[in-house]
Amino acid sequence: MxxxxxxxxxxxxxxxxxxxxxxxxxxxxxxxxxxxxxxxxxxxxxxxxTKDVLYNALYIHLKLDLAAALRQHMAAHDSVEDQVHALWDAYIDWGVSNLSFFKTLNQLVVSDKVTDETRCTVASQLSDIKCVAQACSDNNGLSALPGGFADAVFMALAETTIQFVVRDPANGQAYKSAGFRVFWSGSVR
Amino acid sequence: MxxxxxxxxxxxxxxxxxxxxxxxxxxxxxxxxxxxxxxxxxxxxxxxxTKDVLYNALYIHLKLDLAAALRQHMAAHDSVEDQVHALWDAYIDWGVSNLSFFKTLNQLVVSDKVTDETRCTVASQLSDIKCVAQACSDNNGLSALPGGFADAVFMALAETTIQFVVRDPANGQAYKSAGFRVFWSGSVR
DNA sequence: AGTCCTGTTGTGAGTACTCACTCATTAATT
DNA sequence: AATTAATGAGTGAGTACTCACAACAGGACT
Missing domain, CATH: 1.10.10.60 (Homeodomain-like)
Incomplete structure (x- = not known):
């Protein structure tokens, strides 16, 4: 060589x-x-x-980058709410300060260029984070619903929140806490 | 001729x-x-x-179709909550039964192929529906936030809800009411 | 009725362009 | 010198869009 x-x-x-x-x-x-x-x-x-290989590698790269950012802020908290709130803040912050990563990842997530195999591979490497999400789901009213709805609601609200924080940074903190309140007080029974 | x-x-x-x-x-x-x-x-x-003209015409066509569907279910209700709930149900139902319209519209909304002029034209024709959205916004905790956040949260939750109803119709009603609860009890202060 | 005339719509092979991808050649390292 | 990485003009497939022509619906005149 x-x-x-x-x-x-x-x-x-x-x-x-x-x-x-x-x-x-x-x-x-x-x-x-x-x-x-x-x-x-x-x-x-x-x-x-091929370009498809690039799409899949990019999906993995972005997901792992996000996961690394989340893990840094996953210290143990007293309540489940605090734990989920920390996750929420970390996610919003990552999206805002890595906007092009965030935008591209959102496109890849809904694209059929990313194979199921790639998604599974990534999911298995993120099991520790899924754990927290699960704890959250188990403690709120959405847990009665078939898998993933609470996750999806979390993501959808985060996406919207990030858009608004970026567009109007002066009110960033307000959007951030309002978004979390919608998720939390809306989903706890 | x-x-x-x-x-x-x-x-x-x-x-x-x-x-x-x-x-x-x-x-x-x-x-x-x-x-x-x-x-x-x-x-x-x-x-x-040109294809761009088609994109814009399509955006208008889909938005007006959605608006027509919503108007059919906008009877007067006792409370603001009932009114917004009716709007929510009508929106979810339209998305579920016009799935390709819904998917394409969501792509057009975030596309830069649709001009600001087109968006304005459509918005002015939907002023009656915006009225209800405004009433909602005025009555909940999101009204303190700069314009559009409550709308965007509504849309984001509806999009997620529709995806789940389509994927798992047996639990459709459960998703529908859970989604509304997240929006409503999360945003009312 | 029938038949030309006129103006419009409908057609699809053709055009210029862009794309993902290739491969013979060059550059770099041991 | 040997081996592999890096290059970028070249290739064929696919794209939005065009244009010369065919198909058609009326009105006007035998």
Whole structure:
């Protein structure tokens, strides 16, 4: 072996993809993604055999980045409410300060380019966070509903909240606590 | 004048566009949309000069269809809560029974293909419905927040609820009322 | 009625362009 | 020198959009 394939370039490509897809949608061209990463278009295809492979790698990269941010703020709390609230704040903060990651991730989540296999792989690596979500679900009125509804409501409210915090940062804290109140006092029975 | 340009074909094109875009995204080809409407590709461009014109016409068509559905269920109610609840149910029902309309509309709403002018035009035709939304906003804890947050929360929750009702119709009613409870008891102070 | 005339709609092969992806060549490292 | 990474013009498929022509519906005149 002569040259090692550089992890740096891989990451530069992923972050360029996130930035450009946030602005132009998932249809952003591979040419512009490569240019944004400062490499030739052919190089992109050395790291990701097809664009679909890139989509899936990007989904994993973004989810793990989010998970790392959440874990930093998952100290033990007295009540379930405090714990979920900490998760909420961490999630909103991540979205606001990594806006293009957040936007692109939201597009990938609803895209059929990301395979079920990829989703499963990621989910299994996030089991510790799912744990907290489960504790929350078990303690509120949504637990009676088939799986995932509480999660989905959490995500939907967070997405909306992040949009408003970004659009009007002066009221950021107000949106953040209002959003959490809707989720919490709305779902606790 | 010889042949009147048929309103039927215009509508067939719009509905075909909604169906195909719901499945394939806004990038669906004009060729497939025309085929779905049973006309030649050139015909599409007689009715809509460019694809962007089609996007805007489709946005208007879908919004007005939704508004018509909502108006049918806007009888006067005793309390603001009942009124908003009726609006909620009507919205969920429309989304569930016009799923491709709903999906495509959600894509158009966040797309930059739809001009601000189009959005304004539609908004002015929906002033009566906005009225109820306003009454709701004035009566709950979100009214203190800068405009649109309560609306956005309503829409986000409705979108999530519709997804779950469609995925698991047996529990449809449960999702529907749980979703409303999150919105209402979460936002009333 | 029948037949031309006129103006409009409907058509689909054709055009210019963009895209994801390839591959012969060059650059870099051991 | 040997081996592999990096490059970017090139390829074929697919895109939105065009245009010369065919199909058609009236009105006017035998």
């Amino acid at each position: 002569a040259l090692p394939r550089s992890e740096e370039k891989r990451i530069a490509l992923l972050e360029s993809a996130a930035d450009i897809m946030a602005a132009q949608g998932l249809g952003a061209s591979t040419a512009s993604i490569a240019r944004g990463a400062g490499v030739a278009e052919g190089t992109l295809f050395r790291y990701f055999a | 010889a042949l009147p340009r048929s309103e039927e074909k215009r509508i067939a094109l719009l509905e075909s566009a909604a169906d195909i875009m719901a499945a394939q995204g806004l990038g669906a080809s004009t060729a497939s949309i025309a085929r779905g409407a049973g006309v030649a590709e050139g015909t599409l461009f007689r009715y809509f000069a």
